Amino acid sequence: MSSTSGTPRGPIDSSRVPRYAGPATFARLPRLDEVGTADVAVVGVPFDSGVSYRPGARFGGNAIREASRLLRPYNPAQDASPFALAQVADGGDIAVNPFNINEAVETIEAAADDLLGTGARLMTLGGDHTIALPLLRSVAKKHGPVALLHFDAHLDTWDTYFGAEYTHGTPFRRAVEEGILDTEALSHVGTRGPLYGKQDLTDDEKMGFGIVTSADVYRRGADEVADQLRQRIGDRPLYISIDIDCLDPAHAPGTGTPEAGGMTSRELLEILRGLASCNLVSADVVEVAPAYDHAEITSVAASHTAYELTTIMSRQIAAARTAGA
Numbered sequence: 001m002s003s004t005s006g007t008p009r010g011p012i013d014s015s016r017v018p019r020y021a022g023p024a025t026f027a028r029l030p031r032l033d034e035v036g037t038a039d040v041a042v043v044g045v046p047f048d049s050g051v052s053y054r055p056g057a058r059f060g061g062n063a064i065r066e067a068s069r070l071l072r073p074y075n076p077a078q079d080a081s082p083f084a085l086a087q088v089a090d091g092g093d094i095a096v097n098p099f100n101i102n103e104a105v106e107t108i109e110a111a112a113d114d115l116l117g118t119g120a121r122l123m124t125l126g127g128d129h130t131i132a133l134p135l136l137r138s139v140a141k142k143h144g145p146v147a148l149l150h151f152d153a154h155l156d157t158w159d160t161y162f163g164a165e166y167t168h169g170t171p172f173r174r175a176v177e178e179g180i181l182d183t184e185a186l187s188h189v190g191t192r193g194p195l196y197g198k199q200d201l202t203d204d205e206k207m208g209f210g211i212v213t214s215a216d217v218y219r220r221g222a223d224e225v226a227d228q229l230r231q232r233i234g235d236r237p238l239y240i241s242i243d244i245d246c247l248d249p250a251h252a253p254g255t256g257t258p259e260a261g262g263m264t265s266r267e268l269l270e271i272l273r274g275l276a277s278c279n280l281v282s283a284d285v286v287e288v289a290p291a292y293d294h295a296e297i298t299s300v301a302a303s304h305t306a307y308e309l310t311t312i313m314s315r316q317i318a319a320a321r322t323a324g325a
């Protein structure tokens with residue numbers, strides 16, 4: 001059955017089947033092959049060959065799925081039941097070559113093309129931040145250059161590492177060079193930590209990015225930051241890329257390049273809720289490296305982050321359907 005028409009199939013009922021039983025899918029949702037097509041496809045990309053420090057984000061997607069067993073069907077913060085409003089399904093993993101970054105980038109783009117071609121929006125679970133480039137390429141083929149909200153401790157607009165163009169520190173410079181971002185609406189949020197030089201900031205600004213540092217979030221508060229971001233984005237098609245290291249290492253220790261002084265998970269979730277009216281076409285949550293995690297702190301934060309993003313998309317899909325009906 002194609003579930004984009006008819007009643008969406010929701011998560012396994014945790015009052016009947018204990019939530020710790022059985023194989024993990026995101027939020028205990030059905031697999032994509034069980035429902036045919038989905039409005040939102042949650043997909044893993046187990047790839048971390050683009051990292052500059054600690055490896056391990058290839059295991060991030062499955063760690064987020066495991067942690068997401070505790071998510072419940074109603075989201076009070078957005079007053080919505082995301083899995084009833086739209087068909088959300090777990091599309092499994094995009095299997096990519098760990099020994100050839102260029103090939104991996106091509107494979108991710110092709111797989112994203114296929115999924116977006118079915119009409120689904122993507123909620124991608126990384127993987128390291130390299131994967132944002134092929135995902136953005138694919139989204140831009142469908143929507144044209146997109147607005148980007150990039151939550152991260154890092155700029156990720158550096159040029160190359162050891163001569164490599166495709167790494168987790170360089171996806172957004174490549175994306176600007178390729179013309180797949182709307183340079184009127186680019187923001188980093190949560191930025192902090194030492195840089196290679198002041199030029200990093202000058203280059204970044206020239207590419208069109210605005211910066212909301214983690215200290216700005218602390219000083220101005222989540223609501224004001226969300227208002228400012230919303231104004232900049234307007235009704236443009238929006239892609240949100242969330243590097244879990246935007247959070248303080250206290251809130252997300254399980255990541256590859258941790259930086260002190262980050263946002264709290266409460267701040268991140270609140271900013272996202274403040275963006276609920278934006279036209280979110282796809283999103284990713286990347287850089288969860290479970291080997292450095294403790295008590296699933298990081299993967300729980302990442303699962304709630306993906307839940308808020310999924311809720312935003314589901315609400316918009318339902319609203320568009322009502323408007324079109």
Ligand SMILES: N=C(N)NCCCC(=O)O
Nearest residue numbers: 052129154168169257287
């Ligand atoms: N995208 C992430 N997580 N990190 C980028 C850090 C690049 C560097 O080592 O300078």
Ligand SMILES: [Zn+2]
Nearest residue numbers: 153154243245
């Ligand atoms: Zn980062």
Ligand SMILES: [Zn+2]
Nearest residue numbers: 129152156243
């Ligand atoms: Zn990053």
